[in-house]
Amino acid sequence: TDGIVTAVARALSRADSVRRLEVRANADTPEDAARARRFGAQGIGLCRTEHMFLGERRRLVEEMILARTDSARDRALAALLPLQRQDFTGILAAMDGLPVTIRLLDPPLHEFLPDRTELAVRVASAEAAGRRPDPHDVELLDAVSRMHEENPMLGLRGVRLGLVVPGLVAMQVRAIAEAVVERVRAGGSPEAEIMVPLVGAVEELRIEREEVERVLAEVSKESGVAVHCPVGTMIELPRAALTAGRIAGEAQFFSFGTNDLTQTTWGFSRDDVEAAFFSAYLDKGVFATSPFETIDRDGVGRLVRIAVEEGRAARPDLKIGVCGEHGGDPDSVHFFHGAGLDYVSCSPFRVPVARLEAGRAALARTGTSDSR
Ligand code: PEP
Numbered sequence: 001t002d003g004i005v006t007a008v009a010r011a012l013s014r015a016d017s018v019r020r021l022e023v024r025a026n027a028d029t030p031e032d033a034a035r036a037r038r039f040g041a042q043g044i045g046l047c048r049t050e051h052m053f054l055g056e057r058r059r060l061v062e063e064m065i066l067a068r069t070d071s072a073r074d075r076a077l078a079a080l081l082p083l084q085r086q087d088f089t090g091i092l093a094a095m096d097g098l099p100v101t102i103r104l105l106d107p108p109l110h111e112f113l114p115d116r117t118e119l120a121v122r123v124a125s126a127e128a129a130g131r132r133p134d135p136h137d138v139e140l141l142d143a144v145s146r147m148h149e150e151n152p153m154l155g156l157r158g159v160r161l162g163l164v165v166p167g168l169v170a171m172q173v174r175a176i177a178e179a180v181v182e183r184v185r186a187g188g189s190p191e192a193e194i195m196v197p198l199v200g201a202v203e204e205l206r207i208e209r210e211e212v213e214r215v216l217a218e219v220s221k222e223s224g225v226a227v228h229c230p231v232g233t234m235i236e237l238p239r240a241a242l243t244a245g246r247i248a249g250e251a252q253f254f255s256f257g258t259n260d261l262t263q264t265t266w267g268f269s270r271d272d273v274e275a276a277f278f279s280a281y282l283d284k285g286v287f288a289t290s291p292f293e294t295i296d297r298d299g300v301g302r303l304v305r306i307a308v309e310e311g312r313a314a315r316p317d318l319k320i321g322v323c324g325e326h327g328g329d330p331d332s333v334h335f336f337h338g339a340g341l342d343y344v345s346c347s348p349f350r351v352p353v354a355r356l357e358a359g360r361a362a363l364a365r366t367g368t369s370d371s372r
């Protein structure tokens with residue numbers, strides 16, 4: 001096996017010496033960040049903050065989103081702030097000196113709110129037994145019913161959540177900025193980048209970016225440490241790709257969220273579709289591989305090319321990457337190289353494969369696999 005290890009190491013270092021694409025990893029814990037680094041990741045291209053709100057913190061999230069009063073919401077946010085700061089300090093430490101793209105909260109609401117049916121059953125069975133239902137349950141049921149969505153993936157997520165829940169963005173950005181300050185004071189070189197999800201209109205990004213800048217300035221002033229974080233956006237809706245020129249006016253970087261972009265371009269639910277009819281589609285030859293695995297060059301890929309071209313025309317130094325699952329798919333890596341991206345970001349375990357493929361793509365003659 002020593003021979004194989006040496007051969008792989010040699011192939012990787014050759015790939016690294018020729019590839020133009022940077023390879024980052026998707027990671028949202030210090031452990032994953034450290035693992036990604038061992039696999040050769042040059043930073044984190046996507047740190048999802050959703051999981052950080054699960055477990056014991058769920059209750060605080062419920063309070064934040066369902067809060068009936070401003071003070072209840074502010075209390076929940078205040079309790080979340082130090083927890084978030086700690087999350088970010090750990091990840092920035094593990095990736096010290098390398099970029100860490102932290103994405104603001106982007107949960108489909110149903111993953112966070114308590115289950116409506118469960119609550120309804122509890123309330124109804126108390127009533128049926130002649131007992132007074134728990135007032136907390138009644139209140140929650142009312143709130144959850146008001147917020148219920150038939151299509152949560154098309155609902156109150158991403159930037160929309162940031163725009164409607166007062167204080168949420170400020171809390172996350174403050175946690176990021178304070179973590180940066182903490183790392184700087186400890187002698188580190190934190191390179192946090194802030195990414196806004198699910199943008200469809202430049203106005204959404206402009207409003208959110210202004211809030212981000214305001215909080216960064218506030219923390220810089222309080223701490224005496226100048227905190228500068230590039231602010232960018234995911235491109236994961238067709239409308240974002242088609243208006244990329246305007247969006248680039250407000251973004252220092254783009255990262256393609258090809259999971260959502262595939263879902264919204266095809267109109268396939270990324271959660272349901274595989275079970276329902278994908279095998280039939282593969283059998284009938286509608287497509288040769290799942291468009292959720294390999295980039296669909298004709299549709300999704302075309303949107304990517306449009307966004308790259310218009311984004312760079314508006315802002316020549318725009319940094320562009322991809323952080324959907326496709327970032328670690330060999331065939332897709334060739335496409336992203338050809339489309340002129342700066343980096344791909346994938347799960348830590350796929351980093352070596354992405355490095356190799358990025359090298360192969362750079363060596364491939366033009367007119368081969370990446371230019372279809
Ligand atoms: C995406 O949509 O491709 C993406 C990276 O974001 P998420 O999978 O978290 O929606």
Ligand code: MG
Pocket residue numbers: 236257259260
């Ligand atoms: Mg997405």
